Amino acid sequence: MGLNPFETVREDAALSPEVADEVKTSTCYMCACRCGIKVHMKSGKVRYIEGNPDHPVNRGVLCAKGSAGIMHQYSPAKLTKPLLRVGERGSGEFKEIEWDEALELATQWLGEVRQRDPGKLAFFTGRDQSQSLTGWWATKFGTHNFAAHGGFCSVNMAAGGLYTLGGAFWEFGEPDWEHTLYHMMFGVADDHDSNPIKLGLGTLKTREGTKFVSVNPVRTGYSAIADEWIGIRPGTDGLFVFAIIHELLRAEKVDWASLARYSNAPWLVIQEEGAADDGLFLRDEDGEPLVWCLEQGKAISANAAHMKPAFAGLREVNGRKVAPSFQLLAERYMSADYSPDAVAETTGIPAATIRRIAAELAETAFDKEIVIEQPWTDAWGRKHDKFVGRPVSFHAMRGISAHSNGFHTCRAIHILQALLGSVDVPGGWRYKAPFPKPVPPGPKPAMPKAEAGVPLDGPPLGFPRSPEDLIIDHLGDPLRIDKAYSWEHPLALHGLMHMVLHNAANQDPYGIDVLFMFMANMAWNSSMNIPETLGYFTKKDENGEYVIPKIIYSDAFWSETVPYCDLILPDTTYLERWDCISMLDRPISSAHGAGDAIRQPVVPLDRDVRAFQTVLLDLGARLGLPGMVNDDGSPKYPGGYPDYIVNHERSPGVGPLAGWRGKDGDKSGVGEVNPNQLDTYIAHGCHWHEELPLQLQYMKYANRDYLQYAADMHWMGEARPIIHQLYNEDLQRFRNAARGHGDRQPPEVHRERIETYFDPLPIWYQPFLEKQDGGEEFPIHALSQRPMHMYHSWGSQNAWLRQITNANKLHLHRDLAAKHDLVDDDWVWIENSRGRVKAQVRLVTGVNPDVVWTWNAIGKRKGAWGLDKDSPEFTKGFLLNHIITEMLLPEKGSPAYSNSDPVTGQAAWYDLRVRLVKCAPHEAGETEPMFEATAKRFTGQEGPLEYGKGLKGEDKGGKAELHDFIGQRGANAQNIPGIRKGRGNRVEEEA
């Protein structure tokens, strides 16, 4: 019927169309934040993904990545079948094979290595959320060469926190957003973690009388909404923190009571230069550290219920010269070297600003203390009638972590929190279960066996406390392929995935037989020095054989790494499989209580791929690994990963999921296997969360009832208080070894390094690469960060997200641009002594004038990710990784070290310094270096994409009543009369 041109047609817009045939809950995996989602399915397709309002992590919100999950699911870059390489590595020539053949081949390769020397399997699992499975698998296989991606992510954060407070930022703790009045965020490359921080910052800023300070060379994202942005020089945060501590100490603005009871500040440290135990704590016969009690005039156990400890004074106790550790700390940071004036030039922060920030912190902590009237009992049985809060909180992430001085800087931030008394108090920074744990948590890394077919005695990753715990041989040389837990990187808790290819290709310390990787783009943006790294994949020996003989890789997409591997085990997407976000790994707990979650298959599989975790268990069974087979040799978990999630017990009663245990599902944490556990999770929105009673919610490190609960849940061995280790004795043990004490001492070449960097109190030094390759020749710091809409996200092939960002520019300050005669969109060479990268510039003012920065991992290699050949990701997207070396130059008298933190092995990819050279006119147009296209497996859509065209639902009629939705309703309700309490459009009924 045609339209009547003389009459206006009134539209009757459909108000109640049918949305979904079915709505399923699950857990997002578009990044690492583990938000709860509700997936609306229509006609077998994903109609809509929204945040689950009842989920403790995201409370209904969902970020750009999560919302773009639909395009992740329908990406043309998805692998479809197992692949076996037929051409040269890098050519991308594969043949498709059946799963039986793939698994038989993998079993053969892995079986051979296990029967020869299981340690010759290097198993590195990238962005793995199933590390409690993969680590256990490595243990049973018998290889100590296992880690995930933490070495190039944030091990400095983890180690710095765990060796100081027994917890760390992000996964192990969070600011008390509801109560904090002053929040300071250090170096958070945008969006780590994602929704919880945005929720928190929004709450903080909407409440009255608060302040948010962002310390970051770049003013994007969170920094853009900060009350105060401090555009610090990269890598100098430690000095800034020292100067704040300097000011607080000089003014005696520290929480003496908290330090006396809950930190090792009063513990007595042996002060006898040259003694084997110099710098260690003086202990009584029971091994308890001692304090000098001023009231009793004698040394008593630091664990005594009542004490009035001295914070200073060199004394003689039991014939030993000792001083409280606080004195050592105070002497260091009160020194003129760390005054605001002394650090102003290096940090780029005016001394007056540092003094003011210190004053603001002190004022907020001590003059604005907040109180929660809730009786509780401490670990010594003393009753308290309230929780006293010092409402300052801190958060730090990659900007601190990815420097070669990051471990010490991170410790410094935690020490600052402890000095202010703001750890796990109302308004401070709070632990998330299962943290806090003892400092450090233990166990120690298991020693390699190098014996055919024998499992390790424990997990390959652990927490060394002294040189005896290192994974080294009798000469002191590394026994791990990545040199983790060696004298080069003694506290490499997360391994050094970034060094595996380099070391294996150079057979340093030895060659390996099989490299097995999962979900890590090591041939591209997850590696430093990509041009040479590609050569490590393809390096051949004199016989023409690959030096890394076999590479097995599991990924869901045709990434840059796939073409460089031999056997590809295609993974599913996160919407197609079972998963668990386990208390044994990195759960979804909040400061309010423990939580874990599952993923369930939401979208039916439409291709011949299998979930990596299920494949891993299958391989384990085929290999006959202990724990993965029954006595008769049959697979223990024939149902794959979901079977394991329900039925595996790590210790009696403790399994991957903590919720609804016991045969009737009525137990939490510890209980027998519940065969209906997954159904129960699904019935509860795929997550479990156990809110702590208020008296257990704060002061967890010394809260008797909490500690008992944590022990009952098997999160810690015994319910003992966890004392904050401002002064770290474990570090001193390594230093004493370097000073010539003990049976296990560093080889001569490493002695000075250990002596220098194993200082029991945080130190600051110029980052290594910057020192080697900086100076006047390369005066500019170069940083990269992921944009919020892609942070931690796996795959820029996403059809929606790439419309937001598909090429990256080098952002620089207008003043710096003027010096180089640059205007917007000019092309420049970004150069250092290792090479150069060509990029287009974008002029801004929100950046430290000595810093340039860009969005990371936008640039892609031609042929990868299912993108067409002229995609901007290939031609204008660039990576700084090409010129970030993974190896430092050897300095006089010492070997060449990796470009990593000397304590933890954290990849130091924020230490880059460069110079800029304007391109000649003929050089403009395309980024360099440009790599040859990998073979393309592009089956993507030509022409427009009309997703959703057939998914519009039929109008069912009806019109629901509307309710106002107020963003940050809770915080707004505090300030604005007439806005009711609650969340969003849910209003709390007035009592």
Added chain:
Amino acid sequence: MTSLPAQPTAKKLGLVIDLDICVGCHACAVNCKEWNTSGKSAPLTDYDPYGKKPDGVWLNRIHTFETTDEQGRGQTVHFPRSCLHCEDAPCVTVCPTGASYKREEDGIVLVNEKTCIGCKLCSWACPYGAREYDENEGVMKKCTLCIDKIYNENLPEESRVPACVSTCPAGARSFGDLGDPDSEVSKLVAARQGYDLMPEQETKPVNKYLPPRPRQDGRDSDKAPRMLKHADESTDGAGLIARWVDKVLS
């Protein structure tokens, strides 16, 4: 030409966007895209989704730019932009077919794609650039305020808000009846001095933006903290340490 409702609508549904806490994360834009690509204006076409010129139809876009205030203080601003559902919507009055219209019952401005001839006059008339032409379908598309979501009886109550609102991780977006001075959104706007975008255009936008709050950046002397007084001025702090030796501090 198309008429607006004869009287200003009593109910004025719209958005309130808090620029103080918007971090520019694009969550609202993408969640809008995923709801609406199967919604009233389905599909929101993507041109060249995996190729050289990735672009497509988005009903909500985020712009990031820098400003400098009178005191030289720089600021990075994240600015979400979508249809403001104006009372005097020029996109409606300019429409030659009646396809562009404003609903009397709630003030939502919509496009009837059946009668849209793709002439683009409305996008020229809109001072905010808030309309999106679907080249593939030859019709104009725009923010519907998720009209197929906010009233939808097939959804649970908490989902009955525009997609951009329920998904916003910072809580920077609110939704409600801005025609009712007693509504919670109106109170929010009043308390936070919400403003009209480009009022000089006289379109009377319904959506309101909340300006960034004054920054507590230490430059306002009345908010200055009490500066810390050093208890000891010796260069190494030795005097202070000496004082602590015998002092009960805790």
